[in-house]
Amino acid sequence: MLIPEAGVHQISERYFFTPSSLARELFYYPTRCGHYFCDHTYSFSHQSEIALQSDHNNHIMLFLVLDGALELNINHINMLATRGQLVLFDCQQPYQYRASDGMEFIWLLFNGLNSRPFYQRILRSRGGKHVFSTTSYPQVLRLLDSLLSSCASGERMSEAACSQLLHRLLCMLLLTETQPQTSENDRITQSIRYMNAHLYESVTVKDIAEAVNWSQSHFSREFKAHTGYSPYEYIVLRRIDKAKHMLTSTRMTVKEIAYHTGYNSEENFIHSFQKNVGISPTLFRKYPI
Numbered sequence: 262m263l264i265p266e267a268g269v270h271q272i273s274e275r276y277f278f279t280p281s282s283l284a285r286e287l288f289y290y291p292t293r294c295g296h297y298f299c300d301h302t303y304s305f306s307h308q309s310e311i312a313l314q315s316d317h318n319n320h321i322m323l324f325l326v327l328d329g330a331l332e333l334n335i336n337h338i339n340m341l342a343t344r345g346q347l348v349l350f351d352c353q354q355p356y357q358y359r360a361s362d363g364m365e366f367i368w369l370l371f372n373g374l375n376s377r378p379f380y381q382r383i384l385r386s387r388g389g390k391h392v393f394s395t396t397s398y399p400q401v402l403r404l405l406d407s408l409l410s411s412c413a414s415g416e417r418m419s420e421a422a423c424s425q426l427l428h429r430l431l432c433m434l435l436l437t438e439t440q441p442q443t444s445e446n447d448r449i450t451q452s453i454r455y456m457n458a459h460l461y462e463s464v465t466v467k468d469i470a471e472a473v474n475w476s477q478s479h480f481s482r483e484f485k486a487h488t489g490y491s492p493y494e495y496i497v498l499r500r501i502d503k504a505k506h507m508l509t510s511t512r513m514t515v516k517e518i519a520y521h522t523g524y525n526s527e528e529n530f531i532h533s534f535q536k537n538v539g540i541s542p543t544l545f546r547k548y549p550i
Contacts, residue, residue, distance in 0.1 A: 264295075266311075268303025268360060276412040280373070281420060288424035289373040289431075292320055296367050296409055299329075299360040306357035317352060320372045321380050323430075324348035325402060329364035333357070335391050342392045347401065349434065350391045351380060367405045371427055383434045386486075397433040404430050436489050448473040449487045452480065456492070460499055461523035466492045496523075501537050504530070508546040515542045 264275050275295035284290040297303075305312070312318050324331065324347065331342045336354045350356055352370070387393045395401070404426055411417045418426065455472045456464065469492055470480035484492050500522045507518045519530030534542045 264297075266303065266305075268299050268301070270298040270300070273297045273299075274409060274413065276409070276417075278423070284373065284420045284424070287374070288420055289371060289376060289427035290420060291369060291371045291408070291423055291427065292316075293370040294368065294405070294408060294412070297365070299364040299366075300362045301360060303364065304357065304359035307352065307355055308357075312352070317370065320352050320370045321376055322348075322350055322352055322356075323369045323371070325367040325398075325405060327365040327367065329366075330361040331364060331366065332359050332361075333392070340390075340392045345398060346392055346394050347398070347434070348392050349380065349383060351377065367402070367409070369405060369408070373424070373427070376427075376431075379431045379435070383431065386435055395434065400433055401430060404433075436486065448475060448480075449484060452484060452492070453488075453495075456496055457499070460496060460503070461521065463523070463525075464496070497533060498537065500524070501534060504534060504542065505538075505545065505549070508542055509549050518542070 263271065264273050273296060275293065275297075277293055278291045280288070280290040280292070307318055324342065326342050326344055326346050326348070328344050330344075331348065333340050333342060333348065333350075333356070335350045335356045342348045384391070408418065408423070408426060452469050452473045455469055459468075466481060467477050470477040473480065475483070481492060484490070484495075488495065490498070504518050504522045507513055507521065508515075511518075513521070515531065516527040519527045522530070524530035524533065531542060534545070538545060540548075
């Protein structure tokens with residue numbers, strides 16, 4: 262495959278995607294992807310000819326470093342990405358990067374739906390770092406490899422399938438889907454069991470953390486990393502789930518349901534239900550959604 266970029270070996274692959282109007286409106290979509298083998302003469306920036314001649318700089322870029330090293334400057338900050346690390350950045354920022362000899366990486370340029378807010382949340386979850394390691398690296402690699410393989414075979418994925426792949430990939434980067442230690446996984450499971458057992462009591466995050474022998478701050482961080490919820494959010498949403506069931510399957514009053522699901526007043530329950538469901542408990546009972 263001929264790739265007219267200096268420093269890119271011709272065993273490399275590069276593919277283009279032109280999203281339909283439907284994809285631009287409703288889906289996540291790739292615009293380019295590739296698997297590059299490079300030497301030290303390879304470099305790229307937001308002012309490169311390719312970037313300036315297209316909508317390249319309107320998208321989000323993801324790198325998966327397989328070998329070698331990549332020197333980057335993103336938004337005027339220098340950084341280095343090495344084997345086993347990922348790089349994520351918004352191409353609307355000033356950026357440039359260059360490869361070492363023996364550099365191998367997979368890259369994906371994408372956009373669509375809420376890609377930029379998703380990117381911003383991922384970056385915040387990584388402490389603002391554009392270069393990071395993740396336990397989801399093998400899964401991310403498999404997803405990107407499946408996308409590249411579909412292009413190489415000439416039977417590339419449908420736009421809907423690409424959108425699903427990209428959403429799963431973004432979720433992997435935001436949440437810890439694989440557990441680094443079995444003991445941590447066990448503690449998260451134990452904490453969920455504890456919360457479910459005490460769901461309608463005046464349980465605090467401190468109580469739950471002590472039940473699994475973690476500090477409150479460490480427990481809160483780990484729980485959100487593994488589930489996507491804060492412990493408090495988990496409790497509230499499970500209480501709302503129970504309240505929905507009771508509203509649609511019993512004749513209990515709203516006040517009775519409030520106290521039965523752990524709220525200390527009918528007013529607090531109505532406020533919480535309205536905030537999380539969008540309508541009042543009485544209206545939900547009449548028109549369950």
